[in-house]
Amino acid sequence: MADEKTARERSYGRAFDQMRPVTLTPGVMKNAAGSCLAEFGDTRVLCSATIEEGVPKWRRASHGCGWVTAEYAMLPASTNRRSKREYNGRKGRSMEIERLVGRSLRSVVRMEKMGEITITLDCDVLQADGGTRTASITGAWVALHDALMGLVRANKINRLPLTGQVAAISAGIVGGEALLDLDYPEDSHADVDLNLVGTDAGGIVEVQGTGERSTLSRVELDCLLDLGQAGIEQLVKLQNEVTGFRD
Secondary structure (H helix, E strand, O other), X not given: OOOHHHHHHOHHHOOOOOOOOEEEEEOOOOOOOEEEEEEEOOEEEEEEEEEEEOOOHHHHHHOOOOEEEEEEEEOOOOOOOOOOOOOOOOOHHHHHHHHHHHHHHHOOEOHHHOOOEEEEEEEEEEEOOOOHHHHHHHHHHHHHHHHHHHHHHXXXXXXXXXXXXXXXXXXXXXXXEEEEOOXXXXXXXXXXXXXXXXXXXXXXXXXXXXXXXXXXOHHHHHHHHHHHHXXXXXXXXXXXXXXXXXX
């Protein structure tokens, strides 16, 4: 348990097992097939979905299956030091994150029910204060849902090809204590950093954990996973509130 001193020191006066204030605002872009502004405290990520006819060449042998992919970028002024735009080649970190986002979304999509279309989720970080990849996944699912619902309403597909929801949250050990949803000051001083991707059914899609300054025990890992899954439960409820997916 976090003591009162730790709770006061965390941003927003949070306890060890509390997330930052989270807001998911859908429909923020006129020209996107689906969009969502995901805000986790001071982290803000704009997620947009674009639908294009056809699939990548390597996918064409899949006989009518669609494809879902993602791109991720941090805007130049998203941090306190300007980030250069990635004109000539992608940064390794950006490629790793966008692949994570794509894998996470595909875990809950029945692509054989999409037809031969490609949906690209663009995740652009407007402001970074820790947890940009987890905010990207959580917001991108909302944008994907709305894009697919648009296809259903236009009678281009028969039903929503989603098997469930997917969201993500960070956890870590900072100063010997397990914490949920790390902001940047916590993340930059974490002994152990973990990102958890999970579904509304309680399944785990992916675990990314790193001993930054120390190793962790199995007991500590289980504690971080418990914290993360509790956070994901809250996030899928928020997703459902703005999409009505489970209504």
